[in-house]
Amino acid sequence: MSRTVRRTRRPLQVTAWGAVAVLALGACSSSAEPGSSASASGKLSGTVTVFAAASLKESFTTLGKEFEKQHPGTKVTFSFGGSDSLAAGITGGAPADVFASASPKTMKIVTDAGDASGTPATFVRNQLEIATLPGNPDEVDSLKDLTGSGLKVVLCDKEVPCGAAAQKALDASKLKLTPVSYEQDVKAALTKVELKEADAAVVYKTDVKSAGDKVEGVEFPESADAVNDYPIALLKDAQNPEAAKAFMALVRSAEGQKVLTGAGFLKP
Template sequence: MTRSARRTRRTLQATGAGAAALLALAACSSSDSASSDSAAGSGSSSPAAPQLSGTVTVFAAASLKESFTTLGKDFEKAHPGTKVTFSFGGSDTLAASITGGAPADVFAAASPKTMAIVTDKKDTAAAPVTFVRNQLEIATLPGNPDKVASLKDLTRSGLKVVLCDKTVPCGAAAQKALQASSLKLTPVSYEQDVKSALTKVELKEADAAVVYKTDVKAAGDKVEGVEFPESAQAVNDYPIALLKDAPNAAAAKAFIALVRSAEGRRVLTDAGFLKP
């Protein structure tokens, strides 16, 4: 082999080796870039929502008992490790307990007026939001033996009628409906919440009571409902709010979100509540 041929062969070998080195370097660079991009993508992903746990304490109007109990079970099923406890009663009594320092996470009232008891003391963490509405109905004994067909019929002599106390939302609404009809009614008793008023009829201690449509529906065949047009003048808005000193604020917010969700709306409307 001539000197010129050997020189040409060495040049080609050097060129080949250089090309191989460049290819290897490019491959490493590409791999490093991919790894870097992967790491960057991993770092930029949203962190998983914190798992909810612990007890959520809800103070709610008595008329919400059936629907909120259902939603409480749904919430616990969706969030293992949580428990929802309820205190149902007259909204004014519950509001007084909250302002008096009773520990609670959520307050759902049967009227803006009773919610104002809490907001006026600045005991809510955010502005209350109306989530449902409710309308009055007359509850009579099964079969309506006294033939009650109107609000005026409740004023008949000898008829034992029960109303909610005037300070309770269902009682305030009943008074508003009576005023709209220019009627005066003296009940045999005033009850502290709507469930107590309904129970008087169920136990046959009263012939009729002015309660909510939702309570008549929940009672099933224990009572019979009678609608009256004046109830349209006294429809109650139901507000819900996170409380300022909520012991379990994260879970409380999630429960309120459930109440206001499509699932919550379905449960509430099935119970007879009206959309806000």
């Protein structure tokens, strides 16, 4: 039986910039002054604006609260989304201090545009997993099972790191999969399964873990050939560079790594 594929239209770069900028500006409703930095005493202050891959939402939110606790007078605001859209926003002029991407390829968009300060550093890695409905009623045991005509499967768009990794795993297995939709980021793909609008989705292990009992995870060996490195970088036009560097240091510290690996990320 043939199935119509619903492909989400990719936004133009200017649209991505607009969406990201709105998120960033909306998140900055704080009494802390953006652009503040370290005082003469070395005390940090002001807002740090972080653009981060959607899969980092839970971990970075936790680390943002810890950073504010360690540095009273600071505020960490986040814009989470597909790494490609975030990169487009940065190169389009959206204000941000830090960029944490889900792949070197999307980070390269920013570095090639000259919008990063220094060399990006890999701080974690992430591996794919299949998210199914609770109890795995369709008895999905492998990547090949997703190619069955009776399943409604969702993938991330191929331009998004999770989508590119899924396609790499499929190519390595010489499998062809026609999803019912391509989603803008990994959280959107996972939500389709949580809402029972799809039977399965190829997402990250960290997303399956954060969803709790809303989904069930199925590991597949091909995911080992499509592990994503996550780089983080200070941005050239950072308004609060000292506080931004301190936040990046927290992410890469033993404390930060404990939070990230606890969420299912792999060490770099």
